[in-house]
Amino acid sequence: MLGYVIQRLLQSVLVMLAMSALVFVGVHAIGNPIDVLISPDATQDIRAEAIRRYGLDLPLWQQYLAFLGRLLRGDFGTSFVFGMPVLELILSRLPATLELALAAVLAGTLIGVPLGIYAGYRPDGILARGIMAVSVLGFSVPTFWVGLILILTFAVNLGWLPAGDRGPVMEVFGVGWSFLTLEGLSFMLLPALNLSLFKLAMMIRLSRAGTREIMLTDTVKFARAAGLSDLTILRRHVLRLIAIPIVTVFGLELGSTLAFAVVTETIFNWPGVGKLIIDSITALDRPVMVAYLVLVAFLFVTINLVVDLSYALLDPRLRRGGAAA
């Protein structure tokens, strides 16, 4: 097991290395950050000085190697725009996105899976049809539009919840969190709801399909023959049998939400990393872009590793050292 983990970690280092090279080259192709950074009427001397200061006069491969060298010392570079270390910049924004993404994916899963199981258990019932209608909506209505409608309804018309921003945060271990206070939660509710709608729809589909399939198997028939109630069968047998795809999608969704909650963060003016990366792309702030995307690769690789390891917990047949089937 330990060897497997080490092998996976080495793989992830390779993935991140490839990612950094791709981004480095790609960003170089987009344009010259100097054009954005200094005013067009600056003198040639100032321009040359700036180019030298940011190391942009060197060939690209040298710039990349220098970047890697600094990376090994834990230095992701300094943002062109903010003038502060990139790592510090990203880490100051990450908690906001982290709690928003976790809240959205958790809510989507905790609500979506029971609804989906029910819809799979009574596929022809009125309630099941209602659940599926919600799921279709969640898939097909664009996120930005739902966000705007949420603001319009709950913030503008009803005035129950704030329309945007993060509001006050509570400091724990030097990091500010919203979910620890009621007021913070009120700021978080709408963007989290907005983000979770798609996940909810996805989890409903997934657990409905799994449940429908499992309900037809002899495992369920045998459990019913033993006199188990349908509720017990759903909770103890079916839930365990559909857990693997659910955990897989949970991981994928968590990763992609952490990386790309951009639309929701923009609409609700949520100061997370999604907004940061969009601003950086506009400003051609290369160190931020490269570091951010390498970090995203790291997140994905880590989440996938955790998901793969959790399979062994969920399905005894996948455990190593067990008897062959």
Next chain:
Amino acid sequence: MSAPLLEVRDLRTHFLTRAGVAKAVDGVSFSLGRGEILGLVGESGSGKSVTGFSLLGLVDPPGRIVGGSIRFDGRELVGLPPAEMRALRGRRLAMVFQDPQATLNPVLSIGAQMALAVRAHEAVSERAALARAAAVLARVGIPDAARRLGAYPHEFSGGMRQRVAIATALLHGPDLIVADEPTTALDVSIQAQILAEMKSLAAESGTALIWISHDLATVSALADRVLVMYAGRIVETGPVGAVLRAPIHPYTRGLLDSLPAMAAPGQRLRQIPGTAPSLLAVPAGCAFAPRCPRADAACGAPPPEARLPDRLALCHHPIEVAA
């Protein structure tokens, strides 16, 4: 003789499909005494499994019991509220299925699955439920049962898995176990073992057994009486020895003749010509007539009962046997 444990009268279970009504079970009647072993024999699609599922109220939609009566220990099961039916299932009526690989949940330990079955009917602690599971596993011949409760189905062999399924059925000491081809998926040597064990377990606990099988040889080794089904109906019933020695119905004769053991070495196996009718369009009159060597114009009408002492066949042209 006391009242029978199970009395089935004119049971009809139909599947209302888009293509029409499939009459999987169409007018089946039989009775079963306490501790008796009944063999239910027929080809695939003859309605024998659906009969078994009907007894436990486990017919899945679009299937439905559309008529008839099932009296179990004096109580009518057809139309019983689902909650009351559930309270009987597993406690007084149990079932064992064909493929233990498919019936046991691969991601739950044997102990956890059996404890769920114990606690479905008794408010006992998990620990007590596991202790009961271990005791019953030991009874069905699983060595070191208490220690194996934490094992998962894939860690058992096919025969051991089926023993776990049988143990699950025995947990509450039921009055009747419906066994739906429980040895078909197993090796021949294991089949014989399981068969012998089932027989002695049933005798020991006074449990009646309905053994559903397409295999006459298995049934002859196990059952007291046999019931032969064809296209959703009973064609012949009687004590297993008498029926197999001298069948009255041409279909039973055909089944017996097609057993490999009946053919001389080197000779072609005999088979019944044609195939079983679609349950959507069972012929009027005798359903077996199109494949029957003795059929004539009279077979277009519903077959009459041909009775011998303790035996019954539904046929226009029964085979004469010395009574």
